Amino acid sequence: MIQKQKGCTDIYGKEAKIWKFIDSIIDMTMEKYNYNYIRTPIIEATELFHRGIGSTTDIVTKETYDFVDRGGRDITLRPEGTAGVVRSFIENKMYGDPSLPVKVYYNGTMYRYERPQSGRDRELTQFGMEILGSDDPLSDAEIISLAVNIYKMLGLKEIKVNINSLGDNESRKKYREELIKYFKPHINELCEDCKERLEKNPLRILDCKVDADKDILKNAPKTLDFLNEKSRDRFEKVQDYLDVLEIKYEINPNIVRGLDYYNHTVFEIEAKVEGFGSNNVLGGGGRYNGLCKELGGPDTPCIGFASGIGRLVTALELENVKLPIVEDIDLFLLYVNEEEKKYALYLAQELRLAGFIVDTEYNNRTLKAQFKQADRLNAKYIAVLNSEDLNNNEITIKNNKTKEEDIISLDMIVYYLDEKLNTIIDDVNDFSYEDHECDGNHSCGGNCHCHKHEEEK
């Protein structure tokens, strides 16, 4: 059997509906904020990521899918979205647009060659947005609030926003030096990983799980103490604007982010629900004022955010958020003989084009089995086509929940269903997931209303 590649996922069935719903919320919200959809290639020149993300970061040195194509070009599957967007911004001379800033969002697959684990796949889907061409703290606040609001629109409640400022490049550099100076005499008190980090990426020591409780970490110099006046004012302004937007946040000096291109505002949004693995960060972002110039474009201040959709789906599940997913169909047509089959085929088409969700039998099952099929597909109404009725220009339609039947004229079927289904929609609002059908394995813990469990009660 040919299997899917390691760390990749097939998304189908109900889960696919959840993903599509999330996509629709993203599209809708982005539209309100006036961000335009941007679609850039999944393959980019390897150099883009080396120059953009930083050739010393792990994500570039050991986590990319690299290959040489038939023309001898060095290609990399994008590990994140920002570099490609900025490349496109430069290549298409969007910086010349008098209506700067350019506000864009993307939603697509990224690739990282890593060992899969909870909340981490090799192929991941991220959505994200960028504001290119504004240094106003208002854009920082807007990006953070937009991220939060998308989560809220989806129904997530247990989220936490952590923000920090790395300051401008001057502040950031100075801080890095101070941090190394501070930790060096205490190197033996640090864990093995942190000893490595000291030279490579000292900021990440602050985020270490092993050493987290040690005094040496608690007393370490904070990024915020090293901000110059301008950077500090800027950060305060961001907080000021977040307060205006009534976005709750915490200042967490340990948020440093992994990619080299960040400066000033950085932030992460984490899920606070029980049951999440160690990878509970839903999304993160920050300001990257130097990236555009680094990639050969004009010096353009930018800020962005990206979020993993897979983790988002997990968070929604763990929070038990009820999404308005349509899982039932309006009408299922049953038939036995060829004449009835043809009419089912015809009627299904007519009703589908009239706007109803209609399905019928595809495998010539017995009538009994067709009833079961209708139940499996959650048909609200069923109709057993009967040659005799059809010849009389009639059809019997049964409400599959109440079992009430009506014999109606074929000419009236659209009108009939329209009226009936509107009333059903009212019922759906009162529908509780407690009413789900038991899958037979009692995995529901007896909370359902299936026959077996009702008897037990």
Next chain:
RNA sequence: GCGCCAUUGGUGAAGUGGUUAACACGCUGGUUUGUGGCACCAGUAUGCAAGAGUUCGAUCCUCUUAUGACGCCCCA
């Protein structure tokens, strides 16, 4: 890249170095000449991730590979 555990039918899974691999759900057919969901009866894995080895004999032991779960590094 490192570590740890796992991989049995459509599904959830039990199980053993030795004839026919439990049980449940599901599915198919029948009891019921075209109106089911209940009940009863029958059927439903030539195979226990793949390959190699040990053995008289392996799904069960060993090794390799693949994949999955979780953790580390790192990160969304």
